[in-house]
Amino acid sequence: MAQTPSNMLALGTKAPDFNLPATNFNQHFSFKNIKGNKGTLVIFICNHCPFVLHVIEEIVMIANDYRVQGIGVVAISSNDVVKYPQDAPDKMADFALEQKIDFPYLFDETQEVAKAYDAACTPDFYLFDNQDKLVYRGQLDDSRPANGIPVSGSDLRNAIDAIIYNRKINDIQKPSIGCNIKWKSS
Structure with missing residues (x-):
């Protein structure tokens, strides 16, 4: 299992x-559509990555916990579906249903969005404040498949709480680790 770290896009x-297009809704979404007031x-993410499968339940819980508090949530899959058909839009819709993902799960067919975010792995997390400025990027928590540390979502939850309650976000942000995004051949 290859372990690829986040690229850690510059804060701010x-x-x-x-x-x-959302695979679990019959519409397109933009950043402005999903933006939360806080x-x-x-x-x-993607459907088959063991790192995503390890934390998907916590991701859904975080979305459910914080959307009601003014945090917009969206998931995007940017994998090459020719080489990785298990990540095709119809399979994404099935995955969203199975995992109870009721926030938009978008398909980035051209991979331009992943490149714009400098995304490197799945899962890769980007938290923006109400001014659309990046305030956190990095890991969900220290848990990884088979490392024995329970999934808590603590790193990401602390950053979201800091936004909601107007506290300072920790400057120490660890990269997420996951499967590399499956880029199309040039």
Whole structure:
């Protein structure tokens, strides 16, 4: 299992916009559509990555816990579906249903959105404040498949709480670790 770290996009970066089809809703979503009044969480995931499967339940819980508190949430899959058909849009819709993902799960067919966010792995987390400025990027928590540390979502939850309750976000942000995004051949 290859372990690829986040690229750690510069804090303060303005959220790149997008307009992508949702596989679990019959519509397109842009950053502005999903933006929360307190902040916005953009997550790059895919259906088959063991790192995503390890934490998907916590991701859904975080979305459910914080959307009611003004945090917009969206997940995006940017994998090459020719080489990885298990990540095709119809399979994404099935995955969203199985995992109870009721926030938009978008398909980035051109991979332009992943490139705009400098996404490197799945899962990769980007938290923006209410001014659409990046305030957190990195890991969910210290848990990884087979390392024995329970999934808590503590790193990401602390950053979201800091936005909601107007506290300072920890400057020490560890990269997420996951499967590399499956890029198309040039």
